[in-house]
Amino acid sequence: MAENFKVEFLKEVLEFLDGLDDKARNKILFNIDKAKVKNDKTLFKKLNSDIWEFRTLYNKKQYRLFAFWDKSNKKVTIVVATHGIVKKSQKTPKKDIEKATEIMKEFFNDKK
Template sequence: MKPNFNIELLPEAIDFLDKLDDKTRGKIYYNIKKSQFVNDNNLFKKLNDFIWEFRTLYNGRAYRLFSFWDKTDGKETLVVATHGILKKNQKTPPKEIKKAEEIRKEFLDHKAKNK
């Protein structure tokens, strides 16, 4: 079975995951992989027009990896994970969404310049 999209982790997302213990990191990777094959808002949810989040609830903690879609090549659909957080309350912090939007803009601008 072919995944619905490929995933690229930007350095800040990798750093976030590297700081977690092995079991937590494994659970997040498992959920990311699963989200490539099933459409489930508990795993991958749209936050606004451009930003999505990979969602993992593990040991009573809510982990989020912010991401966006990159369809600029017209070939494979790519989801780019920008950074991650451990959520402290119900509401996703607006500053984290804004940060993901800024990273998205930089990523797409850089990609357009280097074509």
């Protein structure tokens, strides 16, 4: 199956993933690979106009990787993952959405 987008992990996501046990990390990466080829809101969901989240439920824990789209390259669409959390409540923390938005702004400023 053709991928709809590529995923780029920023440093903080890699550090988050490194801190998880192998099975949780592998499940997150497996779900991201699935989200690349299949449009599924349980795996990849829009939070606001700019920010999305990769969603993984594993071992009764909700893992979230925040992300945004970079369509500046006309050939390849990239989803940039900014940081990850283990979600502790039903509601996605507003501060994490704001953090992802700030990282996105810096990312595009640095690209100019």
